[in-house]
Amino acid sequence: MDRAALDAAYNNGAAVAGSAQIVAEWRRRSEIARASSRELRYGSAERNRIDYFEAKAGAPLLVFLHGGYWQNREKETFGFIAAGPFAHGISVALVGYTLAPEKRLDGIVAEVRAALDFLARPLVVSGWSAGGHLTAMMMGHPNVRGGLAISGIFDLEPIRLCYLNEKLLLDEQEARRNSPLLKEDSGKTCVVAYGTSELPELQRQSKEYAQRFGHRLLPLADHDHFSILEELASPQGALTSAVRTLMDT
Numbered sequence: 001m002d003r004a005a006l007d008a009a010y011n012n013g014a015a016v017a018g019s020a021q022i023v024a025e026w027r028r029r030s031e032i033a034r035a036s037s038r039e040l041r042y043g044s045a046e047r048n049r050i051d052y053f054e055a056k057a058g059a060p061l062l063v064f065l066h067g068g069y070w071q072n073r074e075k076e077t078f079g080f081i082a083a084g085p086f087a088h089g090i091s092v093a094l095v096g097y098t099l100a101p102e103k104r105l106d107g108i109v110a111e112v113r114a115a116l117d118f119l120a121r122p123l124v125v126s127g128w129s130a131g132g133h134l135t136a137m138m139m140g141h142p143n144v145r146g147g148l149a150i151s152g153i154f155d156l157e158p159i160r161l162c163y164l165n166e167k168l169l170l171d172e173q174e175a176r177r178n179s180p181l182l183k184e185d186s187g188k189t190c191v192v193a194y195g196t197s198e199l200p201e202l203q204r205q206s207k208e209y210a211q212r213f214g215h216r217l218l219p220l221a222d223h224d225h226f227s228i229l230e231e232l233a234s235p236q237g238a239l240t241s242a243v244r245t246l247m248d249t
Contacts, residue, residue, distance in 0.1 A: 006162040009201040012129070012225040022226045023077065029233075030079035037079065042095075042118035043111060045103075050115060051075055051094040053082045059091045060247045061121060065138075067129025067151075069159075070108055071100040071167040078128075081232045084240035090247065093119060097134075101167045105156075105178050109137050116141050124246045126150065126239075128229055136180030136209065139188055146246035147190040148239065150232070151202055151225055154181045154209035158201065181209055189249050190215040191242045193231075195223030218242060 001009060013019045033053075040050040062085050066078045075096040082092040095115045097108050112134050116123070125147050127135040132152020139147050156175040159165060176182055192215050194206040202225065210217040220228055220238055231237035 003162065006158060009199060010158065010162055010164060012199060012202070015199050016224045016226050019226055023073075026080055026229075027077050030077055033079040033082055034076065037082070037094075040093075040118075042115045045098050045111070047074070047096040047098050048111060048115070049075070049096045050119075051079060051096075053079075053086055053092040053094075055086055055089045055091045059089055061091045061093060061119065061123040062243055062247075063093045063095060063116065063119065063123050063125045065095055065097075065112060065125070065127030065131030065134045067127070067131045068099070069164050069168075070105060070130045070133075071164070078229075081229055084232050084235050084237050085243050087235035088240070088244055090243065093123075101169060105168060105170060105174060109134065109178060112138060113141060116143050119143065124148065124243060126232075126243065127152070129153070129225065133178075133180065136190065137178065137183075139180075139186035139190055140183070144186075144188060146188055146249055148193065148242050148246060149190060149206075149209070150193045150239065151195065151198060151228055152180075152192070152206065152209070153202075154205050155179050181212055185213050189246060191218050191246065192216065193218040193220060193228065193239060193242065195219075195225060195228040196221050197224040198228075199225070 037051045037053045075094040097111045128150040132149040135149040156179045160170040160175040192210040232239035
């Protein structure tokens, strides 16, 4: 693909009609949901904060990492997804992290690792889009029991070559260092989910990552890059079901 084709291949917002309105509705729902959470701080940077939805003391814990191609969005937009797991007695921690270009990707990964250190307990890690990438990068963390990577990016070379790198500033070495597809197998269970109405490149990335490590691939029919999160926000959703299964492994 030339640069124009590659740019279009990873532009999820342009590919989904009304995506800005969808995200605005997420923010509205999340503002209501966050009233039942408390904020924790795991580091000194402004975004080193966690929205913690505690089901009960000692409950299983799901960590969720937000998307936005490592350069947009914030944990506060995604509080609405806690409803699905929370309905089944699962606590949820939404982790914030510094965005590019203020922080290089190496530093973002290090911040997420520090958040898992701070939580200091066994957990299942999940994330969407860039958060799906960060989920895969955390599979080797000692606190992680399993992962749910939703619509993630697992090979960063196309990202290095398209418009997204204007803020990420990835060089070839950093892209390779942070490509889950090139990592060693953690030996842990990861469910790799994507929507069948997503951009072909997003689907390809998920399929190749799942195949590389023998992870469970979970294609969700008729879902696009944004609607797929409703399967986690719903107590009866397919992604909520995957989280519950991961908690039992």
